[in-house]
Amino acid sequence: MKILVINAGSSSLKYQLMNPDTGDVFAKGLCERISIDGRLTHKVPDKDIKVVREIPMPTHSEAIQAVLEILLDPVNGVLSSIDEIDAVGHRVLHGGMEFVDSCIIDEDCKAAIRRCIPLGPLHNPANLMGIEACEAVMPGKPQVAVFDTAFHMTMPPKAYRYAIPTKYYEEDSLRRYGFHGTSHKFVARRAAELMGKKEFKMVNCHLGNGSSMAAILDGKCQDTTMGLSPLAGVPMGTRSGDIDPCVVQFVCNKYGMTVDQALNMLNKESGVKAISGVSSDFRDLEDGAAQGNENCKLALEKFAYECAKYVGAYTAALNGLDMLTFTAGVGENGPLTRAAICNYLSFMGVKLDPEANKVRGKECLISTPDSAVQVWVIPTNEELMIAQDTAALCEK
Numbered sequence: 017m018k019i020l021v022i023n024a025g026s027s028s029l030k031y032q033l034m035n036p037d038t039g040d041v042f043a044k045g046l047c048e049r050i051s052i053d054g055r056l057t058h059k060v061p062d063k064d065i066k067v068v069r070e071i072p073m074p075t076h077s078e079a080i081q082a083v084l085e086i087l088l089d090p091v092n093g094v095l096s097s098i099d100e101i102d103a104v105g106h107r108v109l110h111g112g113m114e115f116v117d118s119c120i121i122d123e124d125c126k127a128a129i130r131r132c133i134p135l136g137p138l139h140n141p142a143n144l145m146g147i148e149a150c151e152a153v154m155p156g157k158p159q160v161a162v163f164d165t166a167f168h169m170t171m172p173p174k175a176y177r178y179a180i181p182t183k184y185y186e187e188d189s190l191r192r193y194g195f196h197g198t199s200h201k202f203v204a205r206r207a208a209e210l211m212g213k214k215e216f217k218m219v220n221c222h223l224g225n226g227s228s229m230a231a232i233l234d235g236k237c238q239d240t241t242m243g244l245s246p247l248a249g250v251p252m253g254t255r256s257g258d259i260d261p262c263v264v265q266f267v268c269n270k271y272g273m274t275v276d277q278a279l280n281m282l283n284k285e286s287g288v289k290a291i292s293g294v295s296s297d298f299r300d301l302e303d304g305a306a307q308g309n310e311n312c313k314l315a316l317e318k319f320a321y322e323c324a325k326y327v328g329a330y331t332a333a334l335n336g337l338d339m340l341t342f343t344a345g346v347g348e349n350g351p352l353t354r355a356a357i358c359n360y361l362s363f364m365g366v367k368l369d370p371e372a373n374k375v376r377g378k379e380c381l382i383s384t385p386d387s388a389v390q391v392w393v394i395p396t397n398e399e400l401m402i403a404q405d406t407a408a409l410c411e412k
């Protein structure tokens with residue numbers, strides 16, 4: 017099977033053509049500057065092909081058109097006919113309470129994604145544009161929506177309800193949703209294979225530019241750090257993570273900021289970037305810390321501290337812990353951050369193997385045999401999860 021995986025943003029569109037069974041990537045790339053001018057970067061990993069083309073993309077339709085043309089290109093392409101694409105899988109940010117799983121895209125599904133726009137005002141409209149562009153360019157091709165929130169829909173009310181007046185929940189659907197669900201699901205499935213059983217307690221740390229953690233019982237999410245939006249939880253590259261809402265009131269009053277401007281500051285100008293004053297990139301922070309920059313050290317310490325606190329909280333929520341997993345850019349490639357987090361967890365018998373913890377970007381058990389909790393690095397693959405969900409729904 018060949019599945020085209022699409023992740024459409026407001027001015028960009030990422031794609032991967034892949035085999036859902038093996039994870040092999042036939043081709044992948046990125047359309048940027050949609051509605052501004054348009055640039056396509058296309059790669060064929062097997063053939064070491066990389067093509068960059070300036071192509072006018074007034075809308076997402078021209079972007080998808082450009083993707084199909086390059087996939088069919090006799091020199092740089094990998095397809096001889098569009099018919100070879102079995103189905104298209106779309107990443108959709110917010111499924112609200114409408115979606116507890118991935119779903120085949122039809123008019124009802126699109127209407128429900130549209131109803132979720134107030135919850136995901138930046139992403140859902142772009143995701144819909146990607147879907148509609150594919151419909152226009154490949155009419156009749158089966159399409160599936162895979163939601164970032166769906167995996168978390170198994171949370172119990174005590175985890176997802178906010179302690180605010182009920183009308184905001186009942187009338188406006190304000191509650192914890194959580195994100196990175198596709199990644200948490202992928203890692204939870206792999207973790208079950210590695211454990212050789214389905215019933216166990218795990219915490220998954222998806223630590224990247226955006227970071228979230230999930231408490232997972234028997235493969236089902238019980239709690240997660242992000243909330244109504246991806247701003248909540250641990251501090252991130254440029255996002256503050258959890259914060260007292262009075263900070264918003266204070267900066268609005270003192271600096272004449274609007275709520276949107278204050279939220280922009282919390283989303284784009286905060287996190288480890290703000291504390292370090294150097295960068296949102298953990299490699300830069302590690303370099304800075306190694307050179308004695310105290311602000312970089314504090315940013316890394318703050319990040320590890322907040323992550324460790326959530327592991328503690330989730331161990332209480334799950335009443336125990338069998339497995340701790342690290343994934344995404346920092347989780348997979350950051351031995352220092354992993355060690356700093358696990359250092360706080362020695363009280364509950366977590367013991368890292370310093371040699372094994374040197375691993376970068378590969379699946380590996382990084383705890384010692386006598387550790388009370390197995391600690392693993394499990395590389396995530398959101399595109400493959402989307403391709404697998406898409407294939408499974410289209411085969412039914």
Ligand code: ADP
Nearest residue numbers: 223224225226296297298299344345346349350
């Ligand atoms: P996104 O949330 O944008 O998908 P990623 O999961 O790609 O982010 O993670 C990006 C982060 O991973 C960056 O902060 C980057 O510094 C970090 N990272 C990547 N490689 C390394 C490395 N070798 N050591 C430490 N951090 C790394």
